[in-house]
Amino acid sequence: MSRAPLTVGIIANPASGRDVRRLTANAGLFSSTDKVSVIQRLLAAFGATGVDRVLMPTDMTGIAAAVLKNSHGRQARSSHWPALEFLDLTLRQSVEDTRLAARWMAERGVALIAVLGGDGTHKAVAAEVGDIPLLTLSTGTNNAFPELREATSAGLAGGLFVSGRIPTGIALRRNKRLLVREPSRGLCEMALVDVAVSSLPFVGARAISRGTDLAEVFVTFAEPQSIGISALCGLWFPVSRQAPGGAWMRLDARSPEALLVPLAPGLLQGCGVLAAGSLEPGVAHRLCLASGTLALDGEREIEFNAHDRPTVTLDAGGPLSIDVNATLAHAAQQRLLAIGREHPQHPLNLESQDTLENKNVDTADR
Structure with a gap:
């Protein structure tokens, strides 16, 4: 009996790395061409580790079209890319495109989804796919959840895991999350990194x-090297991804203590710090403001007023993600990337392939 094709998904947010912070800070641009290059590196790694098929959504910026075109080229053949299948979405040019693609992949039973985007993109995918692991790749602006990583190495880790060569306990990490609830409105939204309380009245x-504009910040983790809202806690009251708790901070420009914080690439500002402390799991926290807006993972999404009673709660129910460092360390210890003569990337096979291609070129020139 033949096995089912080993299938993974790739979701690249066309809009990530292109938001308004290019006007308010010195954030760089992550172009569609850059994203195509990242995807092609993933495909090479997936092909080398036994992935049979990759699912991708279409888009309006030419990412999927370029990948499809390049899949017929010499590089794709020599790297043994997996077969590609594209979902032709009815595009809305909104986060709903990401959510729809994630739901479609979950329904198709993918073993893993590689996500190219920022914190918001990863949050949108995580909300739709349950316990399907995410391979996180940073292509946004203020990225804290997806770690900066070379796509080839990340793809090797993802491919080794889905092909069954890495134990789940080593390869997967359960992430924390923040839940924003407002019972009277039936509201329950998730953030993977931070929730910021702002006095700004509108989204x-x-x-x-x-x-x-910040009055209060809640974080699942905060690392000193972070950029963005979580950097407030990261430079004052840091907490790791692995720690069970999170952190909170209250801010006021009139506070006697102030902290210099990189709120965006190239944008450093002083923020008045009133207090900070640990955020315990399972405890619902009321907000310090009666009205304003809530920013989830860096973007304002929720307006609230004196009639609302929103709360923020930390829990351990966030998405699963591939721990690339742990996975590749295990692969090195077990020599999992040692290959035999039958592997297409074995040096003797590459030598034979080069000889054959050179003969074909010579024949074509005659």
Whole structure:
């Protein structure tokens, strides 16, 4: 009996790395061409580790079209890319495109989803796929959840895991999350990194670019090297991804203590710190403001007023993600990437392939 094809998904947010923070800070641009290059590196790694098929959504920026075109080229053949299948979405040019693609992949039973985007993209995918592991790749602006990593190495880790060569306990990490609830509105939203309470009354352009607009911050983790809202706690009251708890901070420009924080690439601002402390799992926290907006993972999404009673709660029910470092360390210890003569990337096979291609070129020139 033949086995089912080993299938993974790739979701690349066309809009990530292109938001309003290019106007308010010195954030770089992550172009569609850059994303195509990342995807092709993933495909090479997936092909080398036994993945049979990759699912991708279509888009309006040419990412999927370029990958499809390049799949017929010499590089794709020599790297033994997996077969590609594209979902032709009815595109809305919104986060709903990401959510729909994630639901479609979950229904198709993918073993893993590689996500190219920022914190918001990863949050949108995580909300739709349950315990399907995510291979996180940073292509956004203020990225804390997806770690900066070379796509080839990440793809090797993902491919080794889905092909069954890495124990789940080593390869997978369960992430924390913050739940924002407002019972009277039936509201329950998730953040993977931070929830910021702002005095700004409207969602507006979503991004927060001034520290004086922040009154309170809750984080699942905060690392000193972070950029963005979580950097507030990261540089004052750091907490690791692995720690069971999170952290909180209250801010006021009139506070006698102030902290210099990189709120965005190239954007450093002083923020007044009133207090900070540990955030315990399972405890619902009321907000310090009666009205304003809530930013989830860096973008304002929820407006609230004196009639609302939103709370923020930390729990351990976030998505599963591939621990690339642990996976590749295990692969090295067990020599899992040692290959035999039958592997297409064995040096003797590459030598034979080069000889055959050179003969074909000579024949074509005659």
